[in-house]
Amino acid sequence: MNLTNTKKEIEMADVEAGSSDAILEPPKPSAEARQVHAQAKRIDAEKLNIYYGDFLAVRDVTVSIQPNKVTALIGSSGCGKSTFLRSLNRMHELIDGAHVEGKVLLDGTDIYAPSMDPVLVRQQIGMVFQQPNPFPTMSIYENTAAGLRLNRKKMKKVEMDTIVEKSLRGAHLWEEVKDRLNKPASGLSGGQQQRLCIARATAIEPEVLLMDEPCSALDPIATLAIEDLINELKKRFTIVIVTHNMQQAARASDYTGFFNIEKSGDPGVLIEIDDTEKIFSNPSLKETEDYVSGRFG
Amino acid sequence: MNAGTLSTPEEPKAGKAHTRFGDRAFSGLATAAGLTILVVLAGVAIFLLSEAWPAITAPVADLPNGENLVKYIWPLVFGTLISSAIAIVIAVPMAVAVALFTSHLAPKAISMSVSYLVDLLAAIPSIIYGIWGIAVLGPASVPVTQWLADNLGFIPLFEGPASTTGRTMLVAGMVLALMILPIVSAVAREVFQQTPKGLQESALALGATRWEMIRMVVLPFGRSAVVAGSMLGLGRALGETMAVTIILSVSGIVTFNLISSENPSTIAANIALQFPESSGLDVNVLIATGLVLFAITLAVNMVARAIISRREASGER
Numbered sequence: 001m002n003l004t005n006t007k008k009e010i011e012m013a014d015v016e017a018g019s020s021d022a023i024l025e026p027p028k029p030s031a032e033a034r035q036v037h038a039q040a041k042r043i044d045a046e047k048l049n050i051y052y053g054d055f056l057a058v059r060d061v062t063v064s065i066q067p068n069k070v071t072a073l074i075g076s077s078g079c080g081k082s083t084f085l086r087s088l089n090r091m092h093e094l095i096d097g098a099h100v101e102g103k104v105l106l107d108g109t110d111i112y113a114p115s116m117d118p119v120l121v122r123q124q125i126g127m128v129f130q131q132p133n134p135f136p137t138m139s140i141y142e143n144t145a146a147g148l149r150l151n152r153k154k155m156k157k158v159e160m161d162t163i164v165e166k167s168l169r170g171a172h173l174w175e176e177v178k179d180r181l182n183k184p185a186s187g188l189s190g191g192q193q194q195r196l197c198i199a200r201a202t203a204i205e206p207e208v209l210l211m212d213e214p215c216s217a218l219d220p221i222a223t224l225a226i227e228d229l230i231n232e233l234k235k236r237f238t239i240v241i242v243t244h245n246m247q248q249a250a251r252a253s254d255y256t257g258f259f260n261i262e263k264s265g266d267p268g269v270l271i272e273i274d275d276t277e278k279i280f281s282n283p284s285l286k287e288t289e290d291y292v293s294g295r296f297g
Numbered sequence: 298m299n300a301g302t303l304s305t306p307e308e309p310k311a312g313k314a315h316t317r318f319g320d321r322a323f324s325g326l327a328t329a330a331g332l333t334i335l336v337v338l339a340g341v342a343i344f345l346l347s348e349a350w351p352a353i354t355a356p357v358a359d360l361p362n363g364e365n366l367v368k369y370i371w372p373l374v375f376g377t378l379i380s381s382a383i384a385i386v387i388a389v390p391m392a393v394a395v396a397l398f399t400s401h402l403a404p405k406a407i408s409m410s411v412s413y414l415v416d417l418l419a420a421i422p423s424i425i426y427g428i429w430g431i432a433v434l435g436p437a438s439v440p441v442t443q444w445l446a447d448n449l450g451f452i453p454l455f456e457g458p459a460s461t462t463g464r465t466m467l468v469a470g471m472v473l474a475l476m477i478l479p480i481v482s483a484v485a486r487e488v489f490q491q492t493p494k495g496l497q498e499s500a501l502a503l504g505a506t507r508w509e510m511i512r513m514v515v516l517p518f519g520r521s522a523v524v525a526g527s528m529l530g531l532g533r534a535l536g537e538t539m540a541v542t543i544i545l546s547v548s549g550i551v552t553f554n555l556i557s558s559e560n561p562s563t564i565a566a567n568i569a570l571q572f573p574e575s576s577g578l579d580v581n582v583l584i585a586t587g588l589v590l591f592a593i594t595l596a597v598n599m600v601a602r603a604i605i606s607r608r609e610a611s612g613e614r
Contacts, residue, residue, distance in 0.1 A: 089502065091498060091501065091502060094498070094501065119504050119505070119506050120504070122501060122502055122503070123503075123504030126502060126503070127498075127499075127502035129495055129498065129499060129502075131495050133495040133496055135496060135499070135500075135513065135514060136496075136517075136518075137518070138517075146500075146503060146513065147503035147504060150503060150504055150505050150509055150513075197499070200499075200503065201502070201503070204504065
């Protein structure tokens with residue numbers, strides 16, 4: 001699979017370097033953003049190699065993910081973007097033989113330090129998956145409160161009610177479900193279920209929210225609803241989203257990273273990350289340009 | 298062969314839809330098999346009823362020992378239920394634990410060999426369990442039951458006096474538990490393994506520990522399987538004959554005292570012991586006890602089905 005470089009110049013003609021925001025300067029940390037929203041944290045990956053057994057799936061990723069911003073990861077299937085995402089909250093290691101080398105720092109603390117409990121890491125770095133998967137035996141209320149029950153067991157009913165409502169409101173779901181909180185979550189539509197999963201993930205107030213193709217099982221309307229939501233969630237959380245949908249990356253993210261793979265069997269590499277606008281208009285690398293303009297493969 | 302004709306595409310015919318021979322043959326066979334089950338079940342029920350009828354209608358004086366039939370059957374029913382209850386109480390938690398261990402906790406290599414070994418337990422003939430129970434487990438239980446009688450004697454279950462041979466209801470129940478463990482655990486394991494990965498990962502991503510994840514996702518998902526497996530096990534425990542026949546020292550009394558040497562027998566064991574020496578109305582009486590056993594197992598199965606289907610209806614899955 002070679003990346004073609006034909007007709008690149010023609011595409012380049014449209015490009016205007018629309019530099020709007022002065023503070024958006026990845027991959028350096030944005031001090032201002034951190035001051036405004038103290039609770040969200042930044043993630044720095046340092047020389048991260050990710051393995052499945054002996055197989056090196058992702059090689060040498062060094063990147064800073066900015067707090068209170070949406071960072072989208074794009075790339076073709078099998079290029080390691082989901083694998084990378086799952087290594088950010090230690091979900092990757094749940095697969096037999098899977099492990100990483102290198103560091104992932106959450107506001108400077110290495111989440112892979114030997115003394116670090118993966119359970120605590122995951123409480124701080126939540127995740128939303130591709131398939132909407134509320135717990136089928138639980139009600140809408142119980143689903144939203146599931147993480148709370150785990151982490152803070154002695155919570156008063158009133159307090160829990162408040163958080164459940166806040167989380168459901170935050171996920172733009174409250175109005176649709178407030179009259180049937182005790183009904184099974186399986187009665188909701190796919191888009192509602194996915195928003196419920198977002199409410200569930202945000203109820204425990206993580207610092208970071210990882211989203212693994214959260215819209216790929218949803219219809220366009222539900223997808224837009226989630227994208228709106230993402231835009232609002234970044235006020236409270238640092239968001240990393242993996243997506244196959246480039247319009248989505250262009251619409252919903254502040255920064256975009258492009259994972260590439262030389263050929264099948266090679267490790268995936270994060271070859272470029274920059275302002276989303278720049279990635280989609282004037283990327284530095286030819287491979288990125290080819291991919292985002294649809295001239296890939 | 299006529300492969301050539303088979304591979305020729307057939308012309309679609311107008312009018313009636315064409316059903317292929319294979320389809321018809323298969324559906325006929327399947328229907329026949331289904332019907333056979335019903336016929337056999339009905340046959341057994343009819344046999345039991347008709348053979349038990351003389352005993353049910355006979356005057357009390359004609360019955361063995363001149364006893365009322367209900368009075369005769371009740372201790373047996375009691376013995377059957379209590380031995381099975383002990384078995385279930387011991388076996389189900391163990392089976393769930395074993396199933397969780399093999400499906401979610403143990404490394405792959407260990408989990409494979411453990412599940413293989415557990416399945417192997419099911420292959421041991423029940424007579425072997427009986428011999429083992431009376432030769433090994435019984436004697437080994439004596440100090441324990443003695444201690445129970447001395448220290449927990451105020452609980453009716455352990456009232457004592459403790460048996461000196463170990464041929465007690467408790468030991469019978471424990472052996473039954475071992476016998477049904479593989480069934481319950483195999484059913485539970487199969488379903489635990491099918492817990493959707495996404496649900497498990499969601500729970501873990503919320504910061505659940507492995508145990509919390511199991512409680513939150515795996516157990517609710519496998520609950521109906523545990524119930525179903527337990528009912529299968531209970532069915533086997535209720536009807537189990539040889540092991541109980543060998544182990545229990547029977548005196549025909551009704552007691553909750555699990556550790557004494559005076560025990561009620563069970564229906565199946567009683568039939569096995571009495572049948573060879575019975576004739577005439579005695580046989581009908583034994584068959585009447587069999588009818589009761591049949592009714593009990595049928596009821597157990599129906600309750601299990603009801604539980605499972607209600608769970609499925611309320612929780613979707």
